[in-house]
Amino acid sequence: MKRRGTSKLRDVAAAAGVSVPTASQALNGRARISSTTRTRVLEAARRLRYTPHAAARRLILGRSDSVAIVPGSNMRGIFSDLFYRAVLSGVGGAFEEAGYRMLITPTFRPAAEAPQFVKMAAAREVDGILIAGVVDRRWLAEAVETGTPVILLDNHLPDIPVPAVVNDNAGGAYRATRFLASLGHTRIGFIGAAVDYPFGPETQAGYLRALRDAGLRRDRGLECSIPIDVEEARRRTRTLLALPQPPSAIFAVTDTMAMGVITGARQSGCAIPADITNPPLTTIRVRKEEMGRRAAERLLDLIHGKKLERAVEVLANELIVRGTTGGRR
Amino acid sequence: MKRRGTSKLRDVAAAAGVSVPTASQALNGRARISSTTRTRVLEAARRLRYTPHAAARRLILGRSDSVAIVPGSNMRGIFSDLFYRAVLSGVGGAFEEAGYRMLITPTFRPAAEAPQFVKMAAAREVDGILIAGVVDRRWLAEAVETGTPVILLDNHLPDIPVPAVVNDNAGGAYRATRFLASLGHTRIGFIGAAVDYPFGPETQAGYLRALRDAGLRRDRGLECSIPIDVEEARRRTRTLLALPQPPSAIFAVTDTMAMGVITGARQSGCAIPADITNPPLTTIRVRKEEMGRRAAERLLDLIHGKKLERAVEVLANELIVRGTTGGRR
DNA sequence: TTGTAAGCGTTATCAC
DNA sequence: GTGATAACGCTTACAA
Numbered sequence: 001m002k003r004r005g006t007s008k009l010r011d012v013a014a015a016a017g018v019s020v021p022t023a024s025q026a027l028n029g030r031a032r033i034s035s036t037t038r039t040r041v042l043e044a045a046r047r048l049r050y051t052p053h054a055a056a057r058r059l060i061l062g063r064s065d066s067v068a069i070v071p072g073s074n075m076r077g078i079f080s081d082l083f084y085r086a087v088l089s090g091v092g093g094a095f096e097e098a099g100y101r102m103l104i105t106p107t108f109r110p111a112a113e114a115p116q117f118v119k120m121a122a123a124r125e126v127d128g129i130l131i132a133g134v135v136d137r138r139w140l141a142e143a144v145e146t147g148t149p150v151i152l153l154d155n156h157l158p159d160i161p162v163p164a165v166v167n168d169n170a171g172g173a174y175r176a177t178r179f180l181a182s183l184g185h186t187r188i189g190f191i192g193a194a195v196d197y198p199f200g201p202e203t204q205a206g207y208l209r210a211l212r213d214a215g216l217r218r219d220r221g222l223e224c225s226i227p228i229d230v231e232e233a234r235r236r237t238r239t240l241l242a243l244p245q246p247p248s249a250i251f252a253v254t255d256t257m258a259m260g261v262i263t264g265a266r267q268s269g270c271a272i273p274a275d276i277t278n279p280p281l282t283t284i285r286v287r288k289e290e291m292g293r294r295a296a297e298r299l300l301d302l303i304h305g306k307k308l309e310r311a312v313e314v315l316a317n318e319l320i321v322r323g324t325t326g327g328r329r
Numbered sequence: 330m331k332r333r334g335t336s337k338l339r340d341v342a343a344a345a346g347v348s349v350p351t352a353s354q355a356l357n358g359r360a361r362i363s364s365t366t367r368t369r370v371l372e373a374a375r376r377l378r379y380t381p382h383a384a385a386r387r388l389i390l391g392r393s394d395s396v397a398i399v400p401g402s403n404m405r406g407i408f409s410d411l412f413y414r415a416v417l418s419g420v421g422g423a424f425e426e427a428g429y430r431m432l433i434t435p436t437f438r439p440a441a442e443a444p445q446f447v448k449m450a451a452a453r454e455v456d457g458i459l460i461a462g463v464v465d466r467r468w469l470a471e472a473v474e475t476g477t478p479v480i481l482l483d484n485h486l487p488d489i490p491v492p493a494v495v496n497d498n499a500g501g502a503y504r505a506t507r508f509l510a511s512l513g514h515t516r517i518g519f520i521g522a523a524v525d526y527p528f529g530p531e532t533q534a535g536y537l538r539a540l541r542d543a544g545l546r547r548d549r550g551l552e553c554s555i556p557i558d559v560e561e562a563r564r565r566t567r568t569l570l571a572l573p574q575p576p577s578a579i580f581a582v583t584d585t586m587a588m589g590v591i592t593g594a595r596q597s598g599c600a601i602p603a604d605i606t607n608p609p610l611t612t613i614r615v616r617k618e619e620m621g622r623r624a625a626e627r628l629l630d631l632i633h634g635k636k637l638e639r640a641v642e643v644l645a646n647e648l649i650v651r652g653t654t655g656g657r658r
Numbered sequence: 659t660t661g662t663a664a665g666c667g668t669t670a671t672c673a674c
Numbered sequence: 675g676t677g678a679t680a681a682c683g684c685t686t687a688c689a690a
Contacts, residue, residue, distance in 0.1 A: 006453075006476055008667060019677045024669055034675060049474075051451035055387035056667035059682045064384070069435075092435065101445060104433035106398075106421065116430060122380035124335075145378075147335055337683060348661050353685055363659060385683035389666045 007048040015044035027052075066101035067299065068126045070117045072133020072155065073107075074197060083288060084132060087153065090292025091130060098300055100127070115139055121148040128299045131155070134197055149302035153295040155198060156312050163302070165295040165313045169199040172284035173206030173251070174213075175319045179282070180249045181214035183325060187222060189240045189247035191233055191257055194225035203253045222247050226257075233260025234267070241268040249325070255283060282325040285318045336377040344373035356381075395430035396628065397455045399446045401462020401484065402436075403526060412617060413461060416482065419621025420459060427629055429456070444468055450477040457628045460484070463526055478631035482624040484527060485641050492631070494624040494642045498528040501613035502535030502580070503542075504648045508611070509578045510543035516551060518569045518576035520562055520586055523554035532582045551576050555586075562589025563596070570597040584612060614647045 013023035018037055026033045026041035044050075058064045069091065075084055095102050103126065105116040115136075120126050121143040128149040131140065135152070141160050144150050156164035180188050190207050193200045204225070211218055222240060226232045233252060237260065240247055250265070252258040258281050294315065298308060342352035347366055355362045355370035373379075387393045398420065400413075424431050432455065434445040444465075449455050450472040457478040460469065464481070470489050473479050485493035509517050519536050522529045533554070540547055551569060555561045562581060566589065569576055579594070581587040587610050623644065627637060 009669095010667080020667090021669075021671095021678080022676055025676090028669080032675060037675080049451075051448070051475075053388070053667050054449075054452035054454040055384040055393070056682090057669080058384035059382070059388055059667080059684090060669050062682075088435075101448075102435060104435055106417075106431060106433055119380070119430075120383075122378070123383035125383040146380075338685095339683080349683090350662080350685070351660055354660090357685080359686090361659060366659080382683050385666090386685080387666095388668090388683080389685050391666080 007050050009050070009052065011048055012041060012044045012050045015048060016040040063127050064101075064125060065099060066103060066126050067095060067128045067130060067303075068117050068120050069102050069104050070115075070129060070131040070135065071104065071106070072131060072135050074134040074195065075132065083286075086288035087132060087292040087295075090289035090294075091132075091153070091296045092292075093289075094293045094296030094300070098296075100300070114142065118143045118146075121146040121150070124148065128303045130295055130299050132295075134195070149299060151295055151299040151302065154291065161311070163298060163308050163311050163313075165291055165298060165315065166198070167286045167291060168314050168316055169202035170206035170209075172286070172317045172319070173203035173253070174210045175206075176251055176282075176284055177207045177210030178214055179319055179321065180251060180325065181210065181216060183249070185247075185249040186216055187219065187245060187247045187249075188216070189237075189250035190223040191236055191240075191250060191252045191261060192223065192225040193228050193253045193257070195228065199253070200225060207251060228254055228256055230256055230260040230263070233257035234264035235260075237261045237264030238268055241265065241270070255281060258283070282322045283320050285320045287315060287317065291315050336379050338379070338381065341370060341373045341377055341379045344377060345369040392456050392632075393430075393454060394428060395432060395455050396424060396457045396459060396632075397446050397449050398431050398433050399444075399458060399460040399464065400433065400435070401460060401464050403463040403524065412615075415617035416461060416621035416624075419618035419623075420461075420482070420625045421621075422618075423622045423625030423629070427625075429629070443471065447472045447475075450475040450479070453477065457632045459624055459628050461624075463524070478628060480624055480628040480631065483620065490640070492627060492637050492640050492642070494620060494627060494644065495527070496615045496620060497643045497645055498531035499535035499538070500643075501615070501646045501648070502532035502582070503539045504535075505580055505611075505613055506536045506539030507543055508648055508650065509580060510539065510545060512578070514576075514578040515545055516548065516574065516576045516578075517545070518566075518579035519552040520565055520569075520579060520581045520590060521552065521554040522557050522582045522586070524557065528582070529554060536580060557583055557585055559585055559589040559592070562586035563593035564589075566590045566593030567597055570594065570599070584610060587612070611651045612649050614649045616644060616646065620644050 009020055009023055013020045016023060016037070018026070018041060022033065022037065023041050026038045027045060054064070069088070071084075092102060105120065107115055117129050117131070118139050121129060126148065128151070129143060130151050130153060132153040133155055135155065137157050137160060140150070140157065140162065144160060144162055150162050152162050152164035154166055156162070156166055177188060188211070190204065192204050204223070208218060221243065224236050226236055233256075237250065240250065241264070250261050252261045294313060298313065301308060338349055338352055342349045345352060345366065347355070347370060351362065351366065352370050355367045356374060383393070398417070421431060434449065436444055446458050446460070447468050450458055455477065457480070458472060459480050459482060461482040462484055464484065466486055466489060469479070469486065469491065473489060473491055479491050481491050481493035483495055485491070485495055506517060517540070519533065521533050533552070537547060550572065553565050555565055562585070566579060569579065570593070579590050581590045623642060627642065630637060
């Protein structure tokens with residue numbers, strides 16, 4: 001009983017009455033092959049449902065035409081989180097167009113041993129690795145050591161030589177804060193993200209620079225760095241608003257936190273012109289799809305041996321003014 | 330400039346002063362090798378950071394020690410959906426213990442051509458494929474044709490010879506409905522799931538059988554099959570409760586829908602002894618982790634050439650009586 | 659105990 | 675145009 005789908009190139013060649021190398025050429029197209037034999041080979045391949053053995057191809061070609069996509073440890077739900085969903089959509093589009101397979105390497109349990117992507121790099125199973133978000137620097141370094149191209153998305157570790165595509169977090173925070181200042185606010189609260197993650201410090205830096213440039217005095221009592229969590233943001237907002245001199249505006253670093261801020265502000269008796277379920281937040285628009293696409297393209301560049309111009313590619317973002325900041329100046 | 334991590338077995342052998350096959354044996358352990366050479370080889374391998382080339386190994390061994398995990402098209406967020414998160418935790422545990430790699434094959438865009446898992450099966454890239462949820466029968470059939478072991482989780486297609494691990498949907502619905510009847514309810518609403526998916530019809534069958542066995546008359550006006558959506562469930566609930574003869578109890582097929590039912594019932598003025606955000610639903614407890622683990626184990630059985638006893642393994646579930654059905658008989 | 663020879667399925671090189 | 679021959683990196687017979 002011969003199993004289906006197991007036909008080898010040898011079978012195709014035999015069926016077409018040619019040698020194995022000829023069959024290979026006919027299928028891959030490169031060399032000069034008479035159109036008669038080519039047709040015969042193609043026909044035979046189709047009939048036998050021939051698919052080249054991936055490992056054999058990989059071995060001789062030295063490439064797998066596939067990349068690993070690694071969800072960083074901050075990505076609870078790689079497909080659910082709206083942010084990463086958009087990012088990955090860009091990633092997926094770029095790789096698909098380039099004819100690359102994508103393998104997501106999940107980490108079901110926090111492994112003590114090397115995570116899959118390190119092993120895959122070492123075993124040369126993929127041509128490149130795209131890591132989205134937070135990653136253990138030790139494993140990252142080890143993956144880089146193997147020589148397999150690696151790119152970081154929405155994260156970067158200055159001390160490890162890995163190119164990255166990131167959002168201009170500092171710039172976004174700067175523009176948002178300056179905008180609030182331009183509305184006349186002088187006490188602007190900052191609800192930041194306390195994570196092992198670049199954007200926590202970066203946004204705070206942007207916020208502080210904006211205060212300085214706007215000639216406002218910093219009040220540490222108006223700042224906090226907390227886990228990215230709606231409930232925690234709500235609580236801190238209530239605390240801020242209960243101060244003797246409360247802020248008249250609050251800058252929350254993520255939309256998730258902004259939700260909590262809105263709820264908290266409502267509870268504290270602030271009127272916010274918005275529908276709870278979908279508040280028209282004044283926000284920073286990050287071009288997420290673009291970010292994913294760029295990262296994918298940079299990885300492809302690396303795979304194809306191109307040198308990248310910049311180690312870290314910073315994507316510009318945009319301030320979108322909407323209802324929650326009340327008025328357009 | 331020699332790239333790291335690219336050392337081959339040949340390098341290790343050279344460094345240890347032995348032949349390539351000897352090095353191989355020393356590393357893989359099978360044959361009789363003097364402990365001196367073994368140590369030398371191991372030492373050399375460690376020093377050179379040797380990792381066997383996956384493709385080469387795969388080619389000669391005929392196996393990859395890795396499986397593909399395919400999120401069915403009903404899985405919006407494979408890692409986010411609580412149900413599948415639990416299921417995948419079981420899956421992941423089993424495969425990890427067995428030393429198998431897991432590759433998630435995402436479908437970023439609905440491809441017209443064959444999805445990745447079919448290609449991987451045909452190219453013999455993985456030893457087995459686990460598909461969780463809804464899958465196009467045509468592609469499934471094609472994957473099965475390749476001879477690569479395939480198992481279905483939480484789904485089954487009777488006309489395609491694929492083993493499956495499923496939940497006893499009919500039984501669960503039966504027990505739930507009979508329980509409601511035992512509380513004295515004679516008009517029991519049914520809010521079912523209209524999806525291209527076994528559990529829609531199955532739960533309805535269980536519901537109907539329970540009505541019969543309890544001696545209750547079926548009233549089609551109390552039944553509906555809708556998309557799995559909180560809002561839709563809420564709306565239907567309001568409709569049901571607005572009937573001249575409304576149901577006195579409602580069986581919702583998923584917890585998601587039950588949320589909508591509760592909201593709708595509240596809005597219609599029903600008193601439900603429950604906290605909205607986390608209502609103590611009377612529910613069917615599906616052993617999700619177990620389900621995942623079983624599916625993984627069955628796939629491993631197939632990979633190892635064992636014949637499965639049952640094509641479809643049905644997992645028993647359990648009725649958990651809690652607050653929302655008011656009283657324990 | 660160790661090395662030699664062969665082969666996994668494919669593609670590239672180079673004669674014919 | 676086509677077909678031998680070698681090679682990719684590794685493992686398993688089998689001979690030394």
